[in-house]
Amino acid sequence: xxxxxxxxxxxxxxxxxxxxxxxxxxxxxxxxxxxxxxxxxxxxxxxxxxxxxxxxxxxxxxxxxxxxxxxxxxxxxxxxxxxxxxxxxxxxxxxxxxxxxxxxxxxxxxxxxxxxxxxxxxxxxxxxxxxxxxxxxxxxxxxxxxxxxxxxxxxxxxxxxxxxxxxxxxxxxxxxxxxxxxxxxxxxxxxxxxxxxxxxxxxxxxxxxxxxxxxxxxxxxxxxxxxxxxxxxxxxxxxxxxxxxxxxxxxxxxxxxxxxxxxxxxxxxxxxxxxxxxxxxxxxxxxxxxxxxxxxxxxxxxxxxxxxxxxxxxxxxxxxxxxxxxxxxxxxxxxxxxxxxxxxxxxxxxxxxxxxxxxxxxxxxxxxxxxxxxxxxxxxxxxxxxxxxxxxxxxxxxxxxxxxxxxxxxxxxxxxxxxxxxxxxxxxxxxxxxxxxxxxxxxxxxxxxxxxxxxxxxxxxxxxxxxxxxxxxxxxxxxxxxxxxxxxxxxxxxxxxxxxxxxxxxxxxxxxxxxxxxxxxxxxxxxxxxxxxxxxxxxxxxxxxxxxxxxxxxxxxxxxxxxxxxxxxxxxxxxxxxxxxxxxxxxxxxxxxxxxxxxxxxxxxxxxxxxxxxxxxxxxxxxxxxxxxxxxxxxxxxxxxxxxxxxxxxxxxxxxxxxxxxxxxxxxxxxxxxxxxxxxxxxxxxxxxxxxxxxxxxxxxxxxxxxxxxxxxxxxxxxxxxxxxxxxxxxxxxxxxxxxxxxxxxxxxxxxxxxxxxxxxxxxxxxxxxxxxxxxxxxxxxxxxxxxxxxxxxxxxxxxxxxxxxxxxxxxxxxxxxxx
Numbered sequence: 001x002x003x004x005x006x007x008x009x010x011x012x013x014x015x016x017x018x019x020x021x022x023x024x025x026x027x028x029x030x031x032x033x034x035x036x037x038x039x040x041x042x043x044x045x046x047x048x049x050x051x052x053x054x055x056x057x058x059x060x061x062x063x064x065x066x067x068x069x070x071x072x073x074x075x076x077x078x079x080x081x082x083x084x085x086x087x088x089x090x091x092x093x094x095x096x097x098x099x100x101x102x103x104x105x106x107x108x109x110x111x112x113x114x115x116x117x118x119x120x121x122x123x124x125x126x127x128x129x130x131x132x133x134x135x136x137x138x139x140x141x142x143x144x145x146x147x148x149x150x151x152x153x154x155x156x157x158x159x160x161x162x163x164x165x166x167x168x169x170x171x172x173x174x175x176x177x178x179x180x181x182x183x184x185x186x187x188x189x190x191x192x193x194x195x196x197x198x199x200x201x202x203x204x205x206x207x208x209x210x211x212x213x214x215x216x217x218x219x220x221x222x223x224x225x226x227x228x229x230x231x232x233x234x235x236x237x238x239x240x241x242x243x244x245x246x247x248x249x250x251x252x253x254x255x256x257x258x259x260x261x262x263x264x265x266x267x268x269x270x271x272x273x274x275x276x277x278x279x280x281x282x283x284x285x286x287x288x289x290x291x292x293x294x295x296x297x298x299x300x301x302x303x304x305x306x307x308x309x310x311x312x313x314x315x316x317x318x319x320x321x322x323x324x325x326x327x328x329x330x331x332x333x334x335x336x337x338x339x340x341x342x343x344x345x346x347x348x349x350x351x352x353x354x355x356x357x358x359x360x361x362x363x364x365x366x367x368x369x370x371x372x373x374x375x376x377x378x379x380x381x382x383x384x385x386x387x388x389x390x391x392x393x394x395x396x397x398x399x400x401x402x403x404x405x406x407x408x409x410x411x412x413x414x415x416x417x418x419x420x421x422x423x424x425x426x427x428x429x430x431x432x433x434x435x436x437x438x439x440x441x442x443x444x445x446x447x448x449x450x451x452x453x454x455x456x457x458x459x460x461x462x463x464x465x466x467x468x469x470x471x472x473x474x475x476x477x478x479x480x481x482x483x484x485x486x487x488x489x490x491x492x493x494x495x496x497x498x499x500x501x502x503x504x505x506x507x508x509x510x511x512x513x514x515x516x517x518x519x520x521x522x523x524x525x526x527x528x529x530x531x532x533x534x535x536x537x538x539x540x541x542x543x544x545x546x547x548x549x550x551x552x553x554x555x556x557x558x559x560x561x562x563x564x565x566x567x568x569x570x571x572x573x574x575x576x577x578x579x580x581x582x583x584x585x586x587x588x589x590x591x592x593x594x595x596x597x598x599x600x601x602x603x604x605x606x607x608x609x610x611x612x613x614x615x616x617x618x619x620x621x622x623x624x625x626x627x628x629x630x631x632x633x634x635x636x637x638x639x640x641x642x643x644x645x646x647x648x649x650x651x652x653x654x655x656x657x658x659x660x661x662x663x664x665x666x667x668x669x670x671x672x673x674x675x676x677x678x679x680x681x682x683x684x685x686x687x688x689x690x691x692x693x694x695x696x697x698x699x700x701x702x703x704x705x706x707x708x709x710x711x712x713x714x715x716x717x718x719x720x721x722x723x724x725x726x727x728x729x730x731x732x733x734x735x736x737x738x739x740x741x742x743x744x745x746x747x748x749x750x751x752x753x754x755x756x757x758x759x760x761x762x763x764x765x766x767x768x769x770x771x772x773x774x775x776x777x778x779x780x781x782x783x784x785x786x787x788x789x790x791x792x793x794x795x796x797x798x799x800x801x802x803x804x805x806x807x808x809x810x811x812x813x814x815x816x817x818x819x820x
Contacts, residue, residue, distance in 0.1 A: 134311065159234065190281075203251070387779060405735075411748035415468070452722075454720075459724065493633055511795070521732060530742070543620070
C-alpha cells in the first residue's frame with residue numbers, strides 16, 4: 001500500500017549507455033548488383049564517431065533533464081496533493097450545484113418534462129436526472145387507483161395510445177374518439193391543442209387572440225384540478241412542413257411557436273397558489289425536433305417520439321409513488337432512517353473528541369509541590385488522537401457519499417452502451433499500463449507485485465464495464481465474469497498459501513482480514529441505508545475466507561512443515577479439498593436447503609436483498625468453484641516449488657523450452673476458444689450455467705501466459721499494481737461516488753460535458769478510495785489489538801453492537817410494515 005507521503009512514480013526507459021558494437025561491413029544493393037563494401041571510409045568513420053558521441057551525450061543530457069523534471073513534478077504532485085485538489089474540487093462543485101439549484105431551479109420534474117437529449121437513436125436522457133423504463137406490471141400498480149384523462153386533438157389521441165401500451169403492450173390504436181364523463185373528477189389530466197385552430201382559421205391573428213381568450217377561461221378550472229391532482233399541458237410539437245398535405249400547409253412551426261408562447265404566458269397566472277400549477281410537457285417537442293422528418297404525414301409524431309413522451313409522463317406521475325431507484329426525476333428525498341441518524345451522531349461525536357484532544361495542552365507544572373508532572377509523549381498523544389482523526393476523515397467522506405447518491409445535490413444520468421465507450425477507454429488503459437512497466441523485485445510465479453498488477457487491471461476493466469453499461473453486450477459480460485472468478489481464485493490462492501506456509505490460525509489474523517474486508521461496507525450499509533448483500537462481492541469474499549479458514553484449521557491441521565516429513569500429508573490435504581468440493585456440489589444442487597439455511601434470522605440480514613435470498617444464491621453458485629481452483633493451484637505450485645520442479649530464475653522460462661511452448665500454445669488456444677464461445681452466447685442464463693466449469697481454464701491459461709516466459713515474469717506494471725492495492729475500495733466506492741442511483745446510472749458533477757465529467761469524477765473517486773484504504777489500515781491496527789484478552793472483549797462488544805443494530809433494523813422494518 002502506498003503511503004500518503006510517497007509520490008506517484010513516472011517510469012522512464014533509457015537507452016543503454018554502452019555504445020553499439022561497430023559493424024565494419026554491410027551488404028548493400030546497387031543498381032547493377034550486390035557488392036560487399038565498407039559502411040564508410042576512414043574520414044567518414046571519424047565524423048560518424050564524433051556524431052555518435054555527440055548524440056550519446058545528448059541522450060544522457062536529455063535523460064538527466066527528464067529525471068530532474070520528474071523529480072520536480074513528484075515534489076509537488078504527490079498523492080497527498082492530489083487528495084487536497086480533490087477536496088477543493090468537491091467543495092467548489094458542491095457550492096456550484098447548490099447555487100445553481102437555488103437560483104436556476106432544481107425541480108427534477110421540470111427537468112424531466114422540459115428538456116433532454118437522445119443517447120443514440122431511441123434512448124431519451126432527461127436533463128440532470130434518470131428516467132425509469134416502466135414495465136406493464138409497475139404501471140398497473142401505480143395507476144390502479146388513479147383516473148387519467150387525455151383531452152385534445154389527434155396528436156393527443158396518439159399520445160394516449162402510447163401511454164396505454166405501457167400498461168398493455170398488446171393494445172393498438174383504433175382511431176376512435178372517446179368522450180369524457182364530466183361527473184368523474186380525474187386525478188391526472190393530460191391536455192393540449194392548437195393545430196385545429198390554426199387549420200380552421202388559416203393561421204390568422206384573430207384565431208390566436210381567441211385561443212388566448214379560451215385559455216384564460218379554462219385556466220382557473222385547470223388550476224383547481226391541479227390543487228388535488230396533476231395537470232400536464234402538452235406544448236405543440238413541431239411539424240415537417242415539407243411533408244404536410246395542402247390542406248395543412250398553414251400549420252407552420254412559426255405558428256406553433258406563437259401558440260406555445262400564449263400557453264406559457266396565460267396558464268399559471270395565479271402566482272399566489274404555487275401548489276395549483278399546470279405543468280408543461282416540452283420534452284416531446286424537443287425530441288420531435290430530431291425525429292419529425294420521419295413523420296408519415298408531417299403532422300403526427302413518429303412512434304418512437306410518442307413513446308418518449310408517454311414514458312416521460314409515466315415517470316412524472318409514478319416516480320413519486322413507486323420510487324424506483326433508477327428513476328431520480330420527480331422523486332422527493334426520503335427522510336433519514338434511525339440508523340442513519342445514529343451513524344451521523346457517532347461521526348459527529350468522533351469529530352468533537354478529535355477537536356477537543358487537538359486543543360488539549362501539556363500538563364502545567366505543579367506549583368504546590370514545585371515539581372513538573374511528566375507530560376504525555378507525542379507518540380501517546382498521537383496514538384489517542386489517531387483513531388478519532390481517522391473516524392473524522394471517514395465521516396467527511398461519508399458526507400460526500402451521501403451528497404452524491406442520497407441527497408438531491410448532484411445530477412445523475414442513465415448509462416448507454418456503445419462499443420466505443422467500452423473499448424476505447426480499455427485500449428487507452430492498457431497502453432498506460434504497458435508504458436509504466438518496471439523490473440520486478442522477484443521473479444517467482446504470482447509474486448506480490450504481479451498479483452497487485454493482476455488485481456489492478458482487472459478492477460479497471462470492471463470499472464469501465466460498469467460505467468459504460470457493457471453488461472448488455474453478452475461477450476463482454478462473459479469475459480468480465482471470468483475476471484470476478486479470478487478475484488475469488490486469488491482469494492483461494494492467497495489464503496491457502498498463507499495458512500499452508502505460516503500455519504497462523506490465530507484469532508488476530510482472522511479479525512484483521514475480516515475487518516479490512518468489511519469495514520467500508522458496514523459503514524456504507526449504515527450511511528446509505530443499504531443491506532449488506534447489496535455490496536455482493538464483500539459478502540462473497542468474506543464467506544469464502546471463512547470456508548478456507550475452517551477447511552485449513554479443522555483437524556488435522558496440515559502444514560508444509562508437517563507435509564515435508566511425510567508424503568502422506570499431501571494426500572491428506574487433497575482429501576480436505578475433495579471434501580470441500582463435495583460440500584460445494586451438495587449445496588449447488590440443493591437450492592431449497594441452501595435458501596432455508598440462509599433465510600434464518602439473523603443470518604438472513606446478511607444475505608437477503610429485497611427480502612429474498614435469490615441474489616446471494618445466484619452470486620454464490622456462479623463462481624462456486626473459483627475458490628477451490630485457487631487453493632488447488634496454490635497447493636500444486638508450492639509442492640512443485642519445494643521439489644524444485646520449476647525454474648523461477650530471472651530470464652528463464654518456467655519449464656523446459658518444449659513444455660513451455662506447448663503450454664503457451666494450449667493457453668492461447670484456450671483464450672481464443674473461449675472468446676469465440678462467448679461471442680456465440682445467445683443469452684446470459686445458458687452461458688452462466690457453463691461458466692463455473694470453464695472459468696478456471698481461462699484463469700490458468702492467463703497465469704501460464706503471464707509467467708512461463710522469463711522476461712514476462714521479470715516485469716510488472718506499476719500503474720496497474722498501484723490500483724491493485726486499492727482494488728477493494730475502488731470496487732465498493734464506485735457504487736455511490738462514480739456511478740449513481742446504486743450503480744444504475746452515472747454521477748454528473750460537470751453537466752453538459754460528459755468527457756470532462758468523467759475525468760473530474762474519476763479523479764475524486766480514486767483519491768477517495770485511496771484515502772479510505774489508508775483509514776481502514778489505520779483503524780485496523782487500533783480496533784484489532786494483538787493482546788488476546790483485549791481482542792475477545794472487543795469482539796464481545798462488537799457482537800452486542802451488531803445485535804443491537806439488527807434489532808433496531810428489525811423494529812424499524814416492523815414499523816414501516818405496520819405503517820403500510
